[in-house]
Amino acid sequence: MSSIVNPHDHGHDDHHGAPSGFKRWLFTTNHKDIGSLYLIFALAMFIIGGAMAMVIRAELFQPGLQLVDPHFFNQMTTVHGLIMVFGAVMPAFTGLANWMIPMMIGAPDMALPRMNNWSFWILPFAFAMLLFSLFMEGGGPAFGWTFYAPLSTTYSNDNTALFVFAVHIMGISSIMGAINVVVTIVNLRAPGMTWMKLPLFVWTWLITAFLLIAVMPVLAGAVTMVLTDKYFGTSFFDAAGGGDPVMFQHIFWFFGHPEVYIMILPAFGVISTIVPTFSHKKLFGYASMVYATASIALLSFVVWAHHMFTTGMPLAGELFFMYATMLISVPTGVKVFNWVATMWRGAISFEVPMLFSIAFIVLFTLGGFSGLMLAITPADFQYHDTYFVVAHFHYVLVTGAVFSIMAAAYYWLPKWTGHMFNETLAKWHFWLSLISVNVLFFPMHFVGLAGMPRRIPDYALQFADFNAIISIGGFAFGLSQLLFVYVVYRCVKGGDAAPAKVWDGAEGLEWEVPSPAPYHTFSTPPEIK
């Protein structure tokens, strides 16, 4: 521990000959700088991925083909998915982890600061490669973010190699980020910070990091097999050479299902932090929250084939994956119950982070219920690959993961910048988002149940009215997010000075340091009672 309490660091907390300007950001090993970089990058990707969603909704505003040709439409659905998953949601959570975990556990920085720098700075290259492939001859990836073989092997264009290497780099970045989180939490907790005293955000991130370490290499393996099948004559997924295309789906979803929990477990941590603050009560059932998170993570490894009910699995397999999937709703139910129980008879104040959190609890639960409907094997044959699925995963990812990121951003923004954000504008952002997101995604349930397939640039005429409504909701939601960018920008530039403890019900070490948080915090570990 001697390196941590280095007396040399005291007294000049801000700069010690650090480079300025762009080099400061390029060479930084400071967890707060890297956290900011991750968050800014995620916001930029959120806007780019959102712009692609606008293209999709503009094309689907009316039946028939109007604006873009089907091949470009397919590229938009594919790259929108990839960017939102790997470019927006995951880096945003890694950014929150970088900023908050060291401050929450009383550590001076992340455990492996140089690796931390590297894990961020390879990301822009990955996404540059992915995005520039859109402008190359033949276009970018157009086989859906799930890149099922043989769409990604036999029927894809030569730019697929760029997609493969981009995914490799994103995977390496996530793995390095996850390793850093594990080492930090295991080794750098302040004295007295026992496991069951960890803030829940730290717990959920620790479990997420283990999920990342377990499944991101499997994704890397899957894309490598696609690469060798396409360019080097192997036949992992090619029946003509003795391979099996269905095996692709097994390998992909063995990664893909834990991946959806990678995107939601940190959200659970954020909500478990914010709800007690604004309910002015302790979190109800802390220990059960920890165990529920761990159970969800373990169960996530044995449910993957529920994405594949229509591939011709035997009955025993379909039943197993149906029941295993439904089992996940038990620990998830524990979490929702605990959040509601925390609010029960609390003195709730409705600040913006709390508004987003309450919206999260209601709308994520709704997305969970449509997930349960999809888990029912016989019903899934009707829902499979329809807009019902699109509605389901956007409720859990947009009103789930993204709303929790918004809540976290508003919750900690005064701590990061030292300024209060404009609460009136933030409330406008919340209400506009809440209304438009439901106009956008709720009707998708109905068009899906009525049989509208996903990933198709045209649709039958009877879906025209609903699609027009969905598109209007989409444009409204997209524009509302520009308001978020403006609020964040204004808050970074100035505003009322924020006190150390921004929210009066807040608990945790991060509120004991001044706002904005100094460049170096907890160079001397705090004492935890």
Next chain:
Amino acid sequence: MHSALLKKLIIACLAMFAFAFALVPLYDVFCQVTGLNGKPSLEVAKASSRVDENRLVDVSFTTHAQQGAPFDVSAEQFKVTVKPGEVTKVAFSAANLSQQARVMQAIPSVSPGIASKYLHKMACFCFNQQPMKAGEKQDFELMFYVDTALPSEIEELTLSYTLFDITEQSQQVALEASQDEPTSMETSDE
């Protein structure tokens, strides 16, 4: 102080990367043991020692060419009724529809999948790659029998062939085999 934990986590990552590739043989073994997936064996089977005279099973044949594969293969009879254990011959007529020499590979699949391990093939054009000249017509023979152990609830099964055009792959293999100097990188670019 971090290196011990770091080492373990990196090993875990590498192990999971290897696991992704281990899934490939594991998947095949799992399908073989359970008989799932309808993938029949591509080995030559021995004749059955007994014939079940009291049972009849319908076997149907379908073929379809993978998109772009210029082949047409069809069985002379769409459906045969056989006794379990009895060896049956079925003639298939095949044609190369293109104006170039092509190599065909037929991949069999049995439905219902659980029946795949009870359908034994003693001779099949799917055991080998089938080179066909431009516009050539060929006759193939399939010799098979249904195992007497076929579960009694299965009264009919379908043997489906998917036809693949593997001309490029087989040329590559032939080229690589014929050249001692490994210049195969150049050929694989084509």
